Amino acid sequence: MIQLTRNGPVATIALNRPEARNALPTAAWQALAAAARDVGDARAVILKSDVAGIFSAGADVREFEQLQGDPALRTRFREAMREGIEAIAALPMPVIAAIDGGCFGAAVALILAADIRIAGKLSEFAITPARLGLGYPRADVARLGAQVGKGMASLLLFTGDKLRPDEVHKIGLVELKTGKAIETATAMAGAIAGNAPEAIRLLKRTLRGEQTDQGFEDAFGGAEFAEGLASFRARRNPVW
Template identity: 55%
Template sequence: MIALHLDAGVATLTLDRAPARNALPVAAWHALADAAARVDADARVVVIASAVPGIFSAGADLAELARLTDDVPARAAFREAMRAGIEAVARLPVPTLAAVEGGCFGAAVALAMACDLIVAAPAARFAIPPARLGIGYPAADVARLVARVGQGAAARLLFTAEAIDADEARRIGLADAIGNPAAVAHRIAANDPGALALLKRMLRDPGDVAHDAAFEASFGSAAFRAGTQRYRP
């Protein structure tokens, strides 16, 4: 269901469950957390992508969720598994990118929002439909949605459960760009890994006073020395 592949500094976590349109059961959320933990120091960017044409992910596995009606203890197990997978992605120390090249629904939107960038193909569609099923959405993911799109747009997506296209997602800030996700990933991977890691830490916690010292120290890096060699007398 979840594969990890590294090529030229781009680590790709691939969702591959075609019969269920990449719907993610509890086991897949745990597999995602395990795969994220195996991303090594050679990765300059991590991409979450789909191996299934036309769909990023249908979200949580509804066949599994249906059992939660009667299996009360399993409710917390589902919530904790989903949280483990999403937060494992959010904690990665390198830039992360969700490559949304088809439908991205429900819990899959939460997964995409855990990434630093969401790059949507022109045919991408987004929806958060739990209200249709009579359930809520995890509080941490509601907070990420509000941070991305604002209170009003978040309320519209959650309350109406309607799907929006890539252009609308870009307009409200749910998607950061429309284009070729692989091209964006390779542009990121072409940059210095130390600088990328530093910038990721700064974006994660802009108020950390330690960033000033880290910024100054970066002028002593081998990459900066090599990159500015021709400017020195």
């Protein structure tokens, strides 16, 4: 269901459940968390689908009938989904979500845990819990509001309408739209991996609001800056 691969400094986490259009059951959210924990010292991570025409149908609705009469299973499902999404959000290196197919329901919450989202020409997006008589987890609503604003988040959640690449780019749900999302993400991950890895992690912590300006000052005394400055003076590529 979840496959982790490595190509040099770039790790790829792929959703691969073609028989269910990459709908994620409880076990898949847990596997997603495990994959995130195993990326090791990767300098960038690509989150994508290995199934043509779909990124993910979201949570596996076929499990939902069991949740009707079992409060304990509801908690287990919610906690597993939270574990998977937060494991992606907590990665210290940049995460690029490449969406080249349908991205629905909980899958939108998943891509919001990435740092950069790229929509391919085959992508479409909808947040549909209200059509099933359900809500959306608080943390995911907060991320959605932070990404697109409260009013647009309200529109997406209340209507469940399907949006195409031009529309999601216009409202800021994705940062880029392109003909081929995975190819664009691969090139971007390679460019990121070519930069100083600790500096990239420092920048990510700063974007999260976790880093004080002391980290900015300390970088001037670090090994990466020494190498960066030396390579600049020698007009050569730096060795990180």
